Amino acid sequence: MTDAPESTSAVALVCEGLRYTFGETKAVDDLELSVRAGEVFGLLGPNGAGKTTAIRCITTLLPVPAGMVRVFGHDAAKERMAVRRLLGYVPQQLSADAGLTGRENVELFARVFDVPRRERADRVARVLEAVDLTPAADRLAKTYSGGMVRRLELAQALVSAPRLLMLDEPTIGLDPIARTSVWEHINAVRAATGMTVLVTTHYMDEADQYCDRVALMHRGRIHALGTPGELRSELAGRRRAEGEADPKPTLEDVFRDVAGSGLDEQGGDFRDVRSTRRTASRVG
Numbered sequence: 001m002t003d004a005p006e007s008t009s010a011v012a013l014v015c016e017g018l019r020y021t022f023g024e025t026k027a028v029d030d031l032e033l034s035v036r037a038g039e040v041f042g043l044l045g046p047n048g049a050g051k052t053t054a055i056r057c058i059t060t061l062l063p064v065p066a067g068m069v070r071v072f073g074h075d076a077a078k079e080r081m082a083v084r085r086l087l088g089y090v091p092q093q094l095s096a097d098a099g100l101t102g103r104e105n106v107e108l109f110a111r112v113f114d115v116p117r118r119e120r121a122d123r124v125a126r127v128l129e130a131v132d133l134t135p136a137a138d139r140l141a142k143t144y145s146g147g148m149v150r151r152l153e154l155a156q157a158l159v160s161a162p163r164l165l166m167l168d169e170p171t172i173g174l175d176p177i178a179r180t181s182v183w184e185h186i187n188a189v190r191a192a193t194g195m196t197v198l199v200t201t202h203y204m205d206e207a208d209q210y211c212d213r214v215a216l217m218h219r220g221r222i223h224a225l226g227t228p229g230e231l232r233s234e235l236a237g238r239r240r241a242e243g244e245a246d247p248k249p250t251l252e253d254v255f256r257d258v259a260g261s262g263l264d265e266q267g268g269d270f271r272d273v274r275s276t277r278r279t280a281s282r283v284g
């Protein structure tokens with residue numbers, strides 16, 4: 001299902017037969033994934049698909065009990081520190097401290113990620129500038145809007161100059177303008193650094209617009225993989241063959257087609273997920 005990359009140097013991330021269970025629950029079930037260096041790759045799926053568990057295995061926050069995960073050739077089970085040094089991670093949960101200023105939050109991450117002391121102030125200033133937070137850098141994070149908090153978290157993840165940036169639902173709970181702004185900043189940094197981005201999102205329109213390729217995950221496995229255009233055309237072709245005159249499926253239609261009734265069994269579609277997800281639009 002995954003495309004064979006031309007050479008190992010072009011591969012940022014490989015998961016082969018990755019499995020993770022919580023008791024009887026197969027959260028990640030034989031996951032096969034290959035992310036090319038430099039691409040924005042979207043991991044899409046409904047509640048409980050296993051996206052966060054997979055991301056936690058990749059980031060080494062959870063062990064790799066079965067299968068293999070490699071980040072730029074480093075084994076996540078055996079070379080955890082090497083993998084961590086290559087990664088930036090913005091989790092779903094708030095990772096900014098409300099009682100610190102934006103700059104102090106980023107400085108904290110710079111210390112934790114071992115950015116050399118003499119480079120710290122400069123790197124912190126540069127990432128704050130890259131996410132347009134310089135004017136607000138010395139204000140407490142609790143005064144920031146939801147969009148500013150997300151950009152601050154992006155700066156925190158970027159301060160260690162990661163080669164692979166992992167974003168778990170980076171725009172959830174944000175208004176459309178703030179969502180666009182977060183994506184514009186991700187793209188600008190990617191263009192400037194060539195880093196690889198792995199993102200989970202429930203927003204199919206965002207995945208369609210901003211991801212080079214997407215994988216549709218359901219019940220711990222990948223069920224479809226390709227560019228958003230390829231996946232839409234494939235479904236359009238099938239619908240035409242079934243007699244539909246002018247099918248114009250969206251990426252959400254593709255997902256419904258792949259996941260079938262399983263989506264409803266699991267409690268709703270993507271819109272329900274968005275509206276019921278507990279999100280904090282502000283810190284503090």
Ligand SMILES: Nc1ncnc2c1ncn2[C@@H]1O[C@H](COP(=O)(O)OP(=O)(O)OP(=O)(O)O)[C@@H](O)[C@H]1O
Pocket residue numbers: 022025026027028045046047048049050051052053054
């Ligand atoms: N700590 C845990 N203990 C027990 N079961 C868990 C735990 N974390 C996740 N699960 C279960 O593992 C499965 C995958 O969950 P996971 O959070 O990885 O999915 P997800 O695709 O990230 O969903 P969401 O979009 O809601 O975050 C679900 O059935 C979930 O209930």
